[in-house]
Amino acid sequence: MDKLTSLRAFVKVVELGSFSEAGRQLRLSRSAISKYVSDLEQDLGVQLLNRTTRHASPNENGQAYFERALGILAELDAADHAVAQLQATPRGLLRVNAPMSFGTLQLGPALADFMALYPELKIQLVLSDEQVDPVQGGYDVTLRIADLESSSLIARKIVAINRAICASPSYLAQHGVPKHPGDLRSHALLTYGFLLTGNQWKLIGKDGEHWIQPEWTLCANNAEVLRDAAVKGRGVALIPMFIAGDALKKGTLRAVLEDYRAPPLALYAIYPPTRHLAVKVRLFIDFLVERFVAETA
The missing domain is CATH 1.10.10.10 (Winged helix-like DNA-binding domain superfamily/Winged helix DNA-binding domain)
Structure with missing residues (x-):
């Protein structure tokens, strides 16, 4: 039968x-x-x-x-x-939204390589640090570096984003080097205040978890702004390594509290739920996973 x-x-x-x-x-x-x-x-x-x-x-x-x-x-x-x-060849328009700093520092080169693989695909990239609505914005994929709230949208984790606690040598020479998370309460802090934890910093060490409510002097939704302020000696910043990395290598920033770590954020690809994920979206997300996981391996 x-x-x-x-x-x-x-x-x-x-x-x-x-x-x-x-x-x-x-x-x-x-x-x-x-x-x-x-x-x-x-x-x-x-x-x-x-x-x-x-x-x-x-x-x-x-x-x-x-x-x-x-x-x-x-x-x-x-x-x-x-x-x-x-078996289909991806073609047509792929609309992508991504954070400004990640887009200029990391996504741009990756996007160029993706375009070389799929020349029949047109990509419209919109960079913004605002928390846009992917559906209302009409985006096929929205990339976010965040700790995500529950949502009806589908979120796929691409890679963990480690963060550094850092300040300029001149700031540390003038204000001292913090030895314990509690010491941060007496420092000028530069903070990214648009996470689920708000302005609070969570640091984890051998002695457990520490929550710091910073007396911030600068709160911004762009980590490059925080890095530049830290390099100029304006305070201690907690920023992603892909933004702080070059300054740390050059010595214009120094890592502090290295026995403690902030929980990593993650880069997510977010897209509306659909029974059949468009091949262009699936290929793009798979490409990003392979690319950025390999870079951090």
């Missing part, structure tokens, strides 16, 4: 209430549809349909089986669709 064809025949008969109509839609004869359904009933050992000369309707067993069969066929169709998409 062709179980899959029998399932499709049975579902179509229930949906249309007629063997003849099911046959017309499936391009099979009425007798073929009847045989497929009969074979299914014989295989299961139960009757599924109440039949008259003009109408067919499911009995209790048939209704229960119909509901399960719908799910099975939907999953098969989704699998077929996914495989077909794997």
Whole structure:
């Protein structure tokens, strides 16, 4: 017995209430549809349909089986669709939203390499540090470095983003080097205040967790601004390593409290829920995962 064809025949008969109509839609004869359904009933050992000369309707067993069969066929169709998409060449417009600093420092080179792989794809990139709504903004993918709130959107983690606690040598020479998280309460702090934790800094060490409510002198939604202020001696900053890295290497910033760490943030790709993720979106996200995980390995 062709179980899959029998399932499709049975579902179509229930949906249309007629063997003849099911046959017309499936391009099979009425007798073929009847045989497929009969074979299914014989295989299961139960009757599924109440039949008259003009109408067919499911009995209790048939209704229960119909509901399960719908799910099975939907999953098969989704699998077929996914495989077909794997063979498709991505084309058209891909709209991406990303944070300003990450976009200019990290995403730009990656995007150029992605474009080389898929020349038929056009990319519109919008950089913004505002928390945009991906759906209202019409974006296919929104990249965020954050600790995410629960949402109806789908979020895929791409890579962890480590952070550094740092200040300029001149600031530390004038104000002293903090040895313990509690010492930060007497320092000028430069903070990114747009996370779920607000302005609070959470630092973890061998002696446990420490929550610091900074007496900040600068609060910004762009970490490059905080880095530049720290380099100028304006205070202690907690910023992502991909932004602080060059200044730390050059010595214009120094890491402090190295026995403590701030929990890493993460780079997420966010997109609206959909039964079939567009191949251009899936390929772009897979590319970013491979690219940035390899860079941090």
